[in-house]
Amino acid sequence: xxxxxxxxxxxxxxxxxxxxxxxxxxxxxxxxxxxxxxxxxxxxxxxxxxxxxxxxxxxxxxxxxxxxxxxxxxxxxxxxxxxxxxxxxxxxxxxxxxxxxxxxxxxxxxxxxxxxxxxxxxxxxxxxxxxxxxxxxxxxxxxxxxxxxxxxxxxxxxxxxxxxxxxxxxxxxxxxxxx
Numbered sequence: 001x002x003x004x005x006x007x008x009x010x011x012x013x014x015x016x017x018x019x020x021x022x023x024x025x026x027x028x029x030x031x032x033x034x035x036x037x038x039x040x041x042x043x044x045x046x047x048x049x050x051x052x053x054x055x056x057x058x059x060x061x062x063x064x065x066x067x068x069x070x071x072x073x074x075x076x077x078x079x080x081x082x083x084x085x086x087x088x089x090x091x092x093x094x095x096x097x098x099x100x101x102x103x104x105x106x107x108x109x110x111x112x113x114x115x116x117x118x119x120x121x122x123x124x125x126x127x128x129x130x131x132x133x134x135x136x137x138x139x140x141x142x143x144x145x146x147x148x149x150x151x152x153x154x155x156x157x158x159x160x161x162x163x164x165x166x167x168x169x170x171x172x173x174x175x176x177x178x179x
Contacts, residue, residue, distance in 0.1 A: 059084065063103075063146060064136055065128045070095070079105035081146060087158070097153055099168065103146035108139040109179030113147055120149040120167040124174045138174035 059072040063081060069089035074082045085099035104121060106112035114121040124147055126139035139145060150171040152163040161170055 063127060064125060066135070068135075076102070081105075083148075085150060087156075098156060098158070098163075099150040099152055099171070101148055101150045103148045106145070106147050107179065108141060108143040108145060108174075108176055110176045111179060113176050117169075117173070120151075120169055121147040122169060122173040123148045123150065123171055124176060137172060141177040141179045 055074075059074045059082075061073040061075040061081060063073055063075075069091065070086045072084050072090065076082050081103040083099075083101050083103065084097055085101060086095040087098045088095045103125075104114050106114075106124075108124050108126065110116070113124070124138055124145055126136035126143040126145040129136040130140055130143070136145065150168040152165050152168050155162075155164050157163070159172070163171075
């Protein structure tokens with residue numbers, strides 16, 4: 001039972017990332033599956049397997065330098081991105097999806113942080129890691145990058161924190177400077 005709920009949740013999340021649930025899949029749809037209309041676990045598995053290759057062609061955007069080996073990114077237009085965040089680099093066969101998310105292009109300034117972080121955009125990632133730093137978390141005042149919102153897809157511990165399904169308000173917050 002727990003695995004079928006997980007698969008349905010993942011299916012809904014994947015459809016959300018590519019533009020919505022309604023009309024995204026021919027009948028019987030994931031929307032109907034959630035309502036319990038004529039569905040089986042086998043159907044969910046085959047539907048999600050079909051969605052995978054379609055999504056793979058869209059998640060080719062590389063917004064950061066250096067790239068993050070445990071993420072894949074999709075440019076969503078109008079300065080927005082969508083992403084999948086895995087528990088380890090994608091080059092490892094047993095990498096598991098732990099977050100889905102979205103980003104809004106902006107500057108590392110308090111005035112650019114969407115709604116002051118109240119909606120989950122608490123992590124800023126610079127387009128290019130500052131000199132001498134390995135990654136681009138945070139940055140210098142005014143650096144260009146993306147404000148990211150992470151949504152945990154399950155319950156797990158990472159970086160000394162406990163995450164439950166939903167918006168991760170505590171995912172590596174990067175308090176912005178006043179610019």
